[in-house]
Amino acid sequence: MTTRRTGLREQKKQATRAALREAALRLALERGPGNVRVDDIAEAAGVSPRTYNNYFSSREQAIVAAITAEREARVAAALTAGPARARLADALTEAILEQYTQPRDRDEMLLVTTSPALREAFLDAAGAIEDPVAAAIGRRLGDADTSTARVLAASVAAAVRTALRQWLQPPVEPPATGGLVVPSGSLPDLLRSALAALAPALDAAEEKARQRSLR
Amino acid sequence: MTTRRTGLREQKKQATRAALREAALRLALERGPGNVRVDDIAEAAGVSPRTYNNYFSSREQAIVAAITAEREARVAAALTAGPARARLADALTEAILEQYTQPRDRDEMLLVTTSPALREAFLDAAGAIEDPVAAAIGRRLGDADTSTARVLAASVAAAVRTALRQWLQPPVEPPATGGLVVPSGSLPDLLRSALAALAPALDAAEEKARQRSLR
DNA sequence: GGCAAAATATGCGTACACGCAAGTTTGCGT
DNA sequence: ACGCAAACTTGCGTGTACGCATATTTTGCC
Incomplete structure (x- = not known):
């Protein structure tokens, strides 16, 4: 009973979060981080753009979350x-x-x-x-x-x-x-x-x- | 020559920054922080809204800056x-x-x-x-x-x-x-x-x- | 004083964050 | 099995963050 709270609910939440993370990382890697909009990530993860912001409160957060998860x-x-x-x-x-x-x-x-x-x-x-x-x-x-x-x-x-x-x-140029x-x-x-x-x-x-x- | 770089320029920059800080704090105190828009602060400081974001990168930053300046x-x-x-x-x-x-x-x-x-x-x-x-x-x-x-x-x-x-x-309610x-x-x-x-x-x-x- | 270069201010356009008020799903008690 | 309450999702609307192009100001230099 360490992490579990209510079973299916929590399970789906983690799944959505992971899906968003991975979609964000994948898209960022293949298009470059500048060419990824929040809507793209949401779409790739199969949720609404609004839901994205229920999980991550910035565009970059999902990407780094995938790395440091x-x-x-x-x-x-x-x-x-x-x-x-x-x-x-x-x-x-x-x-x-x-x-x-x-x-x-x-x-x-x-x-x-x-x-x-x-x-x-x-x-x-x-x-x-x-x-x-x-x-x-x-x-x-x-x-x-x-x-x-x-x-x-x-x-x-x-x-x-x-x-x-x-x-x-x-590595900045050492001026003098x-x-x-x-x-x-x-x-x-x-x-x-x-x-x-x-x-x-x-x-x-x-x-x-x-x-x-x-x- | 500790802080000075080019005289008038730097001086005006600090003045603008201070004006924004103080406007933000004053407005937040008299209207409550929720009822202050960036445009209000910019107007009160006499600069364009866009300029506000050249100095502070969030609405709250100017307010706390005034406090911790x-x-x-x-x-x-x-x-x-x-x-x-x-x-x-x-x-x-x-x-x-x-x-x-x-x-x-x-x-x-x-x-x-x-x-x-x-x-x-x-x-x-x-x-x-x-x-x-x-x-x-x-x-x-x-x-x-x-x-x-x-x-x-x-x-x-x-x-x-x-x-x-x-x-x-x-001070959360101590449950037990x-x-x-x-x-x-x-x-x-x-x-x-x-x-x-x-x-x-x-x-x-x-x-x-x-x-x-x-x- | 006048001038070219650099720094700054502004306007505009796009993408984003998030409160709110629905609608939908899940869990639980009976 | 049923229904209710809590949790989650979604769309919408408003305000915000910031890149870019442009106008304006400041500065060092002659």
């Missing part, structure tokens, strides 16, 4: 499946890295690069990992301090967004930088170093939870 | 003015708390509560403190690791957003919580505890910078 679930799964004895920060880093290193999504990752609006929507969508991460952190912290878990999860999401934003940045600017490394490296900055906060929370449980 | 500047000022010997985390917390505790903005803070769209825009606008905070942290860290500063600033902004979101939440739910404390408390969770990460970065400067 399962990331959140996979992050959560990787976190709960992982060994509980590892450092929370390490478990998180591993789980997240895993999701952004899959070479399977090559085309999609290239697609989001093409338009500013898509880039923006993609960064927004990355925030969706916050909820599962908050749940996972909350579990690791013993469900005691939920609001700390929320803050840490929000920070993790922010760090991921920072890394993604830097990775998405067009005396070699002081790092040339925007690979995504895994960017993610690692971004999350590394948060590790002390995660460690501290973990330690506090441990002390609480001993008392 | 100076927050970023004030945070930056408070950070650079503060004693450099204090802990970075403390300086940050103080500077931010100061900005959200001013009783002068009572009406405005009530205004953003009234509509979901406004709440959302307000949370978005809170992200504007990221840039000045990043600059300030970067300075404190000796301008060595810019990307760490960015990540930390993004996390701080995320923490602030988390606190604000919780504060904005309508056995007294386990904290009843959404005051904004200063929420901000303090949110930022406290990040303090260890800020400490660690500061310590690292100190060691680097000694070497």
